[in-house]
Amino acid sequence: MNKYTCNFQSQPQRNQVEQLINNAIRFHKQGNLPQAERNYKQALRMQPKNAYVLNLPGVLRSQKGDHKEGEKLIKKAIKIDSKVADYHSNPGLCLLQEGKPEEAEKVFKKALQVDPEFVPALFGPGNVSLRLNKPGDAIDYFRKVIDIDPRYLPACNNLGNLYRELRQYDETLKISNKVLELKPDFTEA
Numbered sequence: 001m002n003k004y005t006c007n008f009q010s011q012p013q014r015n016q017v018e019q020l021i022n023n024a025i026r027f028h029k030q031g032n033l034p035q036a037e038r039n040y041k042q043a044l045r046m047q048p049k050n051a052y053v054l055n056l057p058g059v060l061r062s063q064k065g066d067h068k069e070g071e072k073l074i075k076k077a078i079k080i081d082s083k084v085a086d087y088h089s090n091p092g093l094c095l096l097q098e099g100k101p102e103e104a105e106k107v108f109k110k111a112l113q114v115d116p117e118f119v120p121a122l123f124g125p126g127n128v129s130l131r132l133n134k135p136g137d138a139i140d141y142f143r144k145v146i147d148i149d150p151r152y153l154p155a156c157n158n159l160g161n162l163y164r165e166l167r168q169y170d171e172t173l174k175i176s177n178k179v180l181e182l183k184p185d186f187t188e189a
Contacts, residue, residue: 020042021052108124123145
């Protein structure tokens, strides 16, 4: 079940929960949120105190617009296992989507304390900086993300768009070419 360890009462239960979570993740990635949610709920009924099982439905709830419930589930995951940067980063996404960039920034900084090179936790403050009209800070964060993971398209795309807004067309072209090199069918580059 990815890189997260989970405590289960028995091997059959472990297999069942893993299958539910793997199916939920597959449905989630395909955009079939109702089916993903059904699988997450079943897994939660079986493992209500499992951090990994709590985190993912929290992300889904936030994506569906229920940021408060999403944040609540994710915070439960953090109480159970505070050493996973992903769990700390996800409430920041909820807060950012709620239009609370200052609060989101604090949350992302907590995630970076857990893992200073966790890409989503670096990408989040870049987006916060965009919202707060701090282009220099946004550039720094997006550059750090790209230094760690040169294939992270969201950071490349945001950086290219930011350079275009700042009329730094040489930089825009470099980033756009990089994005197209990574994903030739990407239409926003």
